[in-house]
Amino acid sequence: MAQNSRIAAVLGPTNTGKTHYAIERMLGYSTGVIGLPLRLLAREVFDKIVAIRGPSVVALVTGEERIVPPRAKYWVCTVEAMPEGMGTDFVAIDEIQLCADPERGHVFTDRLLRMRGTHETLFLGSDTMRGPIGALVPGVEYVRRERMSQLVYTGSKKISRLPARTAIVGFSVDNVYAIAELLKRQKGGAAVVMGALSPRTRNAQVDLYQNGEVDYLVATDAIGMGLNLDIDHVAFSSLTKFDGRRMRPLQPNELAQIAGRAGRGMSNGTFGVTGDTGPIPDEWAEAICNHSFTPLKKLNWRSSALRFGSIDALDASLDASPDHEMLTKAREADDLRALRALASEAEVRARASDTASVQMLWDVCRIPDFRGISPAEHAGLLGVIFGHLHQNGRVPDDFLARQVNRIDRTDGDIDTLSKRLAYIRTWTYVAQRKGWVADEDHWRGRTRAVEDALSDALHERLTQRFVDRRTSVLLRRLKQKEALLAEVNDQGEVTVEGHLVGRLEGFRFRQDKDATGQEAKTLRQASLQALTPHFHLRADRFYNAPDTEIDFTEQGGLMWGDQAVGKLAKGDDPLKPRVVAFVDDEAGHDVAEKVTRRLQHFMDRKIAALFEPLLKMRDDEALTGLARGFAFQMVEQMGVIPRSQVADDVKALDQDARGSLRKHGVRFGQYTIFMPLLLKPAPTRLRLVLWSLANGLDEFPEAPPPGLVTVPNMDEVPAQHYTLAGYRKSGARAIRIDMLERLADMLRAEDSRGGFEAKADMLSITGMTLEQFADLMQGLGYRAEKGEREKVKPADAVVAGEAGAPADDKPVMDAAGEEPAGVSPDAGETPEPADVAAPVAQLEDEGEAPVSAEPAEPVAESPVPETPVEELTPGEAPDEALAGPEMEIFYSFTWGGNRGNQRRGGGKPRRDARGGDGAKGGGRPQRGDRQDNKGGDRPRGKGGKPKGKPPRDGGGRKFEARPPKKDKPIDPDNPFAAALMGLKDKT
Numbered sequence: 001m002a003q004n005s006r007i008a009a010v011l012g013p014t015n016t017g018k019t020h021y022a023i024e025r026m027l028g029y030s031t032g033v034i035g036l037p038l039r040l041l042a043r044e045v046f047d048k049i050v051a052i053r054g055p056s057v058v059a060l061v062t063g064e065e066r067i068v069p070p071r072a073k074y075w076v077c078t079v080e081a082m083p084e085g086m087g088t089d090f091v092a093i094d095e096i097q098l099c100a101d102p103e104r105g106h107v108f109t110d111r112l113l114r115m116r117g118t119h120e121t122l123f124l125g126s127d128t129m130r131g132p133i134g135a136l137v138p139g140v141e142y143v144r145r146e147r148m149s150q151l152v153y154t155g156s157k158k159i160s161r162l163p164a165r166t167a168i169v170g171f172s173v174d175n176v177y178a179i180a181e182l183l184k185r186q187k188g189g190a191a192v193v194m195g196a197l198s199p200r201t202r203n204a205q206v207d208l209y210q211n212g213e214v215d216y217l218v219a220t221d222a223i224g225m226g227l228n229l230d231i232d233h234v235a236f237s238s239l240t241k242f243d244g245r246r247m248r249p250l251q252p253n254e255l256a257q258i259a260g261r262a263g264r265g266m267s268n269g270t271f272g273v274t275g276d277t278g279p280i281p282d283e284w285a286e287a288i289c290n291h292s293f294t295p296l297k298k299l300n301w302r303s304s305a306l307r308f309g310s311i312d313a314l315d316a317s318l319d320a321s322p323d324h325e326m327l328t329k330a331r332e333a334d335d336l337r338a339l340r341a342l343a344s345e346a347e348v349r350a351r352a353s354d355t356a357s358v359q360m361l362w363d364v365c366r367i368p369d370f371r372g373i374s375p376a377e378h379a380g381l382l383g384v385i386f387g388h389l390h391q392n393g394r395v396p397d398d399f400l401a402r403q404v405n406r407i408d409r410t411d412g413d414i415d416t417l418s419k420r421l422a423y424i425r426t427w428t429y430v431a432q433r434k435g436w437v438a439d440e441d442h443w444r445g446r447t448r449a450v451e452d453a454l455s456d457a458l459h460e461r462l463t464q465r466f467v468d469r470r471t472s473v474l475l476r477r478l479k480q481k482e483a484l485l486a487e488v489n490d491q492g493e494v495t496v497e498g499h500l501v502g503r504l505e506g507f508r509f510r511q512d513k514d515a516t517g518q519e520a521k522t523l524r525q526a527s528l529q530a531l532t533p534h535f536h537l538r539a540d541r542f543y544n545a546p547d548t549e550i551d552f553t554e555q556g557g558l559m560w561g562d563q564a565v566g567k568l569a570k571g572d573d574p575l576k577p578r579v580v581a582f583v584d585d586e587a588g589h590d591v592a593e594k595v596t597r598r599l600q601h602f603m604d605r606k607i608a609a610l611f612e613p614l615l616k617m618r619d620d621e622a623l624t625g626l627a628r629g630f631a632f633q634m635v636e637q638m639g640v641i642p643r644s645q646v647a648d649d650v651k652a653l654d655q656d657a658r659g660s661l662r663k664h665g666v667r668f669g670q671y672t673i674f675m676p677l678l679l680k681p682a683p684t685r686l687r688l689v690l691w692s693l694a695n696g697l698d699e700f701p702e703a704p705p706p707g708l709v710t711v712p713n714m715d716e717v718p719a720q721h722y723t724l725a726g727y728r729k730s731g732a733r734a735i736r737i738d739m740l741e742r743l744a745d746m747l748r749a750e751d752s753r754g755g756f757e758a759k760a761d762m763l764s765i766t767g768m769t770l771e772q773f774a775d776l777m778q779g780l781g782y783r784a785e786k787g788e789r790e791k792v793k794p795a796d797a798v799v800a801g802e803a804g805a806p807a808d809d810k811p812v813m814d815a816a817g818e819e820p821a822g823v824s825p826d827a828g829e830t831p832e833p834a835d836v837a838a839p840v841a842q843l844e845d846e847g848e849a850p851v852s853a854e855p856a857e858p859v860a861e862s863p864v865p866e867t868p869v870e871e872l873t874p875g876e877a878p879d880e881a882l883a884g885p886e887m888e889i890f891y892s893f894t895w896g897g898n899r900g901n902q903r904r905g906g907g908k909p910r911r912d913a914r915g916g917d918g919a920k921g922g923g924r925p926q927r928g929d930r931q932d933n934k935g936g937d938r939p940r941g942k943g944g945k946p947k948g949k950p951p952r953d954g955g956g957r958k959f960e961a962r963p964p965k966k967d968k969p970i971d972p973d974n975p976f977a978a979a980l981m982g983l984k985d986k987t
Helices: 016-028 040-054 096-100 103-116 129-137 172-188 199-210 251-258 282-290 311-318 334-343 346-349 356-363 375-392 397-405 416-432 440-466 470-477 517-543 587-612 610-621 625-636 644-651 655-662 680-695 718-725 737-747 760-764 770-779 795-804 878-882 902-905 979-987
Strands: 007-012 032-036 058-061 074-078 088-093 118-124 141-144 150-156 165-168 190-191 214-219 233-236 240-242 247-249 269-274 300-301 325-327 485-489 493-496 500-505 508-511 550-552 557-558 561-574 578-580 639-643 672-674 708-710 727-730 733-736 784-791 888-893
Touching: 007 129, 016 040, 016 088, 016 118, 040 074, 040 199, 058 770, 074 356, 088 979, 096 118, 096 129, 103 129, 103 300, 118 129, 118 708, 129 416, 141 375, 150 282, 150 655, 165 517, 172 190, 172 214, 172 440, 199 214, 199 440, 233 251, 233 346, 233 557, 251 269, 251 282, 251 708, 300 500, 311 334, 325 517, 334 346, 334 356, 334 375, 346 356, 397 416, 397 440, 416 440, 485 878, 493 517, 517 587, 550 587, 557 587, 561 587, 578 672, 587 610, 610 625, 610 770, 610 795, 625 644, 625 655, 639 718, 639 770, 639 979, 644 672, 672 737, 680 718, 708 878, 718 727, 718 888, 727 737, 733 770, 737 760, 770 888, 784 795
Parallel strands: 007 118, 007 141, 032 074, 032 088, 058 074, 088 118, 150 269, 165 214, 165 233, 190 214, 233 269, 300 325
Antiparallel strands: 240 247, 485 493, 493 500, 500 508, 550 557, 557 561, 561 578, 639 672, 708 733, 727 733, 784 888
């Protein structure tokens, strides 16, 4: 380096012409190199120098582009790609304040410390770098440049009120797209500029803005790095950003870097915030306007003295700490993270065994993670590339061709094309590395062509999505204050000047364009001018519409066909809710009143029709005393009350009171007091809505599908919701109330003390399998004992089989000449022994035990002799005979006390004389509701005291209410007595 080499720091705010000054100084020398922070900015500077000196002497070197003519004198590079050791006359580093950047700062610091021109070196950046540069670079000269225009803070403005030639800054792709979509609807469109775009796409988008096709630009903070655009105002959509590790607030100097893009040359600029972003603090705004910021104290640093003897040596050198107080060790960058990930793989360690291979591994690790998927997946890709380079010396053509061909597609949406662009940038980078591919010119051209095609397609998609030229024309008409022609068609679609601007939903106008501001208001006013007469015509048609066209939803909405026209609201009476009509204010009071009145009539008639039995009972003046009070309780609970909640009230009702209530359809069930007519699907659906409104619920419980006897029992759903829906929780499922009472009628005929088995009718009405029924019974408080026994072949099948007749021609008859209970003749099941007991003679009094008649003697079963194998009939298979008896599962149910789900409702359900007021399977009233089961909640049934435990080998329990008869003495004179005695002696 020459002794008189000049080192200068050109510092100042944005719009001071620092970059232009550096270009002029470089062109004054025969050779030079300038490092820029962004690929986009490098391309812009490259184009400027080419326009001045021609393409034959200007080179462009970035991670993904390498244009190096043979006689190159001036090198335009990204900072990371700046070549070292060239000995050029001039060196410049732009945006030198990025030395403090957490991600890339160590690269800028390295250039600050080590990159020098033989005659002149310039560092361009903010005043905040004055202290660090002075401490680290001896003999530096400072050049202060003042801003050529003023910068003024204007506070917060809505997007609809932002002036033309505004750049709105977002800090994520989603945020940029959302703002651009909004501007399309409000202002006719916007151009999109992001650092992730290719230069070709970015330049095409900038042309849209610079040529005046759109007046707004939506960009990331990439525009803060020297991109020169005609921007009058910069609006921040957020004051926080994700820095790669966490969300953090932007600092005043970072805001100033971006806000400084407003104003160009001598034109003043303004900046502010928009949307929901809070205001910039006053002291920050003043600092930005005056370009006065806290000086930087620390610069990020990473050692450049790398040791490639081994992977561990390289890692240790990269992990070294700085020896200067102005420097701080940089956090783990992407390349170091990738190195450490690959170092953990045995295959990579085996390959990187010498200096050359370790250096090759480090070069591979420096491939940027353009895809941004995950560190692990990026490291996996780098491992594949390193394997090819180490084994073959280059990336194979067939492998690279597969990767590029897979990306070479221009179909898809914006996100798809953006991902493909990110993917091709990886292979563009690989192709630019010297010696990594066999035919460098071919692959550089190939990857560049794919990137250009994707860039053009992405520009086309961005323009289609974010630029609406029709809206732009329409808004220009609005600015000219011309009368707009608005129309409404039969489908309710509203058009202004032939363009669809919204549609009429019910009695509300919905604009397709989610616009705000004066332009949107003008559009709406023009639309409503056409809608005003249409509102009245539609209201008349709605008022005369039949009730069949109107309905309510399970969440309290009111619908006219498929359009929402109102909602239900809580009223003074649960059975008379209010209605709230959905009518735009512009429709007028008359339209709103007419819609409200029609909806109220509909709901009044609907409640009167579906709750007719309940309303008649409420208005029956013949009900007096306790009966009238109980009727009001039924009205309050909308026709369904768990019996446990009103057990005392039911007990207090005499037979006349109960009879008067039964005339109105009230049924006193063992578990629930209810009105059967109100359990139908339509009243149930209405009951849930009215009860939810009366109790102020935000989300209403929905009625189960109609026709289901049982539904799943969900723990998170309260039992009261099941009751209102007409179900009762029991075990894993909830059973419909009316079917539960029919089941209770059947259970009263069984011996709940001694035990009984499920009958076919019980399973039939519940629609359950035996296992599900056992769970249901346990939920009701019964004990279910599971057993297994030999399945006995029905006697009629045996006889029929021996006679050659079909086995199911005739059902089996018991000793009384009747078909055994619980056995379906078509099911082919083994008949089970049943308890035979006389019916109860009369109803018990309250508190007394049931009086049971003496059971009859059980009929002896005829044993079926087993058939020896050697005596098999010709058509019988030996394997079947040797397989053993067929077994079946059965359950025996006994009353287990109050252990079922009925306890959740509070207390034990009180019962009438037979547990309810209907006969088996129906609603025939009994002889009174005299018994309230003081002795417990055990269902009353047949049978006496059990004599013993049930046998384990199958069959039902057998009980006797009196001692068995003694055997009749044998007559010694009887000629058969001797034979009989002989048989006894043998046994």
